[in-house]
Amino acid sequence: MSRITCDQIRTAALDPATRAGDWARQPDAAAHVRRCVSCQDWLEAFTAGERAWASVPGDAFAAAVIARTAGVEAVLRDLPLLADMDPGPGFTDRVLRATSQKPAPEGWRARAAGAWRALVRRPRFAWEAAYVATVCWVLVFGNPVGAMEWSATNLGATARERLGPPARELRADLETWRGRLAPDAAERGASAGHQTEAEPAVVQVWEAAVQWLRTTTSTVLDAIARTWDAVAAWVDAPADAPRRSTEPPGEAARSPQ
Amino acid sequence: MDASDLSTLADRCRAGDALAWEAFVRQMQGRLFALAYSYAGDREDARDLSQEIFVRLYEARGQWPAGDEFLPWLFKVARNRSVDFLRRRSVRRPASTADEAEVAHLPDLSPGAETRAIEEDRRSLLRAALRGLSAINREIVVLRDVHGLSIQQVASILGIPLGTVKSRASRARVELTERVLALSRGRGEA
Numbered sequence: 001m002s003r004i005t006c007d008q009i010r011t012a013a014l015d016p017a018t019r020a021g022d023w024a025r026q027p028d029a030a031a032h033v034r035r036c037v038s039c040q041d042w043l044e045a046f047t048a049g050e051r052a053w054a055s056v057p058g059d060a061f062a063a064a065v066i067a068r069t070a071g072v073e074a075v076l077r078d079l080p081l082l083a084d085m086d087p088g089p090g091f092t093d094r095v096l097r098a099t100s101q102k103p104a105p106e107g108w109r110a111r112a113a114g115a116w117r118a119l120v121r122r123p124r125f126a127w128e129a130a131y132v133a134t135v136c137w138v139l140v141f142g143n144p145v146g147a148m149e150w151s152a153t154n155l156g157a158t159a160r161e162r163l164g165p166p167a168r169e170l171r172a173d174l175e176t177w178r179g180r181l182a183p184d185a186a187e188r189g190a191s192a193g194h195q196t197e198a199e200p201a202v203v204q205v206w207e208a209a210v211q212w213l214r215t216t217t218s219t220v221l222d223a224i225a226r227t228w229d230a231v232a233a234w235v236d237a238p239a240d241a242p243r244r245s246t247e248p249p250g251e252a253a254r255s256p257q
Numbered sequence: 258m259d260a261s262d263l264s265t266l267a268d269r270c271r272a273g274d275a276l277a278w279e280a281f282v283r284q285m286q287g288r289l290f291a292l293a294y295s296y297a298g299d300r301e302d303a304r305d306l307s308q309e310i311f312v313r314l315y316e317a318r319g320q321w322p323a324g325d326e327f328l329p330w331l332f333k334v335a336r337n338r339s340v341d342f343l344r345r346r347s348v349r350r351p352a353s354t355a356d357e358a359e360v361a362h363l364p365d366l367s368p369g370a371e372t373r374a375i376e377e378d379r380r381s382l383l384r385a386a387l388r389g390l391s392a393i394n395r396e397i398v399v400l401r402d403v404h405g406l407s408i409q410q411v412a413s414i415l416g417i418p419l420g421t422v423k424s425r426a427s428r429a430r431v432e433l434t435e436r437v438l439a440l441s442r443g444r445g446e447a
Contacts, residue, residue: 011427075437076430079402081380082387087290087304095282095308099315100275114316 004032009039264324271321278318282311288404289335295399296339297346298388306342310335329410332400336414386436393417394429401426 009029033039119125266284269277289310294303313334314321322330387395393415400411401422412422 007428007431010431075383075434076402078379078383079398080405081376082295082383082399082403083291083405084287085291085294087286087307088300091286091290091304091308092279092282094304095286095311096279098308098312099282100278 004028006032006036006039009033009036264327267321267327268323270318271323273318278315285331286311292332292335292399292404293339295384295387295395295403296336296343302342302346306339309342310338313338329406329413332404332406332410333414336396336400382437382440385440386433389436390429390432394425394432397422397426398429398433402430 004026009032263284266277266281270281286307290303290307293306293310294300297303297306314331317334321327387398390398396415397411400406400414401408406414408419408422408426411426412419415422
């Protein structure tokens with residue numbers, strides 16, 4: 001019974017440090033591959049469909065493994081191509097901007113400040129801050145929705161309670177001032193039904209201005225009306241003369257649709 | 258750039274030479290961007306990640322190790338930043354950018370375009386095969402076979418035993434080769 005395993009076959013075939021011919025000529029390895037369909041399929045993948053071991057001779061097997069190992073070496077040889085990539089235009093400037101102006105932090109304060117700046121610069125910092133603020137709000141003030149419900153229910157009562165006394169005081173003050181400013185007018189207005197004589201000069205001037213405005217407006221409107229009538233009369237005068245029609249000539253100019 | 262040049266440049270950076278830092282960025286940006294890309298799998302994320310790595314290196318430039326220890330330390334810093342970046346990115350949706358394959362299919366009419374296209378096709382094939390590996394196997398192949406670090410350095414960077422790296426490296430190569438072949442067949446190549 002062979003002690004060679006599939007993993008050993010594959011590892012040995014792929015290891016560029018070992019010479020494939022050395023182990024491929026070993027009877028155990030050849031015997032294993034001749035029996036193992038999995039290894040045959042795996043090794044077949046390296047030879048682009050060429051069934052090198054159909055005849056099972058040891059040399060053919062060795063040649064097939066060598067050929068396949070060369071294929072693996074080609075894959076491994078290509079890997080260093082991935083060691084260098086162009087990061088794109090502007091990358092160097094971006095890095096230098098992010099570093100050259102910044103002195104190396106010393107001490108835990110500077111490191112903490114740097115860590116804080118790095119934390120704040122992240123795009124999702126705003127979401128995190130909003131979340132923390134909401135949690136703090138709920139912890140300090142309770143449920144904000146409950147506060148809104150309470151406010152809606154008690155707004156009227158609170159307003160009456162808070163604003164009632166000042167409003168009553170204000171009204172009393174107004175009444176007092178009104179009594180002091182025009183004590184006679186109130187009495188005469190109440191007895192004669194009008195307050196013309198008691199009106200101050202400002203009100204009289206205002207009413208005179210309004211009267212003048214009304215008179216002037218009616219005069220201007222009358223003038224406009226007379227002018228319009230004159231224009232209409234002038235337009236109606238040649239009404240007997242034939243006029244050119246601006247309408248299209250009936251059905252001939254219209255689409256059947 | 259050989260190891261001695263890099264070591265000299267690192268010494269000057271450690272001493273606070275601004276010009277040396279700029280030269281270091283220009284020299285190493287391709288390698289660090291490639292390493293970042295192998296973790297991020299996306300160009301924009303890889304740009305952000307490699308910038309983070311450079312910023313971290315700059316902040317720690319006073320503690321850069323000297324001599325042969327510098328390059329493994331550099332890769333260790335880059336690897337740790339990349340792992341942090343992937344952890345942060347796992348809680349948000351990956352950025353949607355143009356796929357590299359799509360960009361590669363844009364016509365290039367400049368001289369030598371055919372050679373570059375063939376090379377880019379091989380790179381694209383290898384990257385696709387690498388993406389199919391498990392995370393630890395991919396890291397081993399990238400550090401060992403792409404960036405040419407020794408088995409001991411890879412074990413030190415990843416923090417796993419030497420024997421584990423050896424056995425995993427062999428299996429990772431097997432797996433990678435199988436994937437390359439499968440992808441080649443899928444693309445109609447022999």
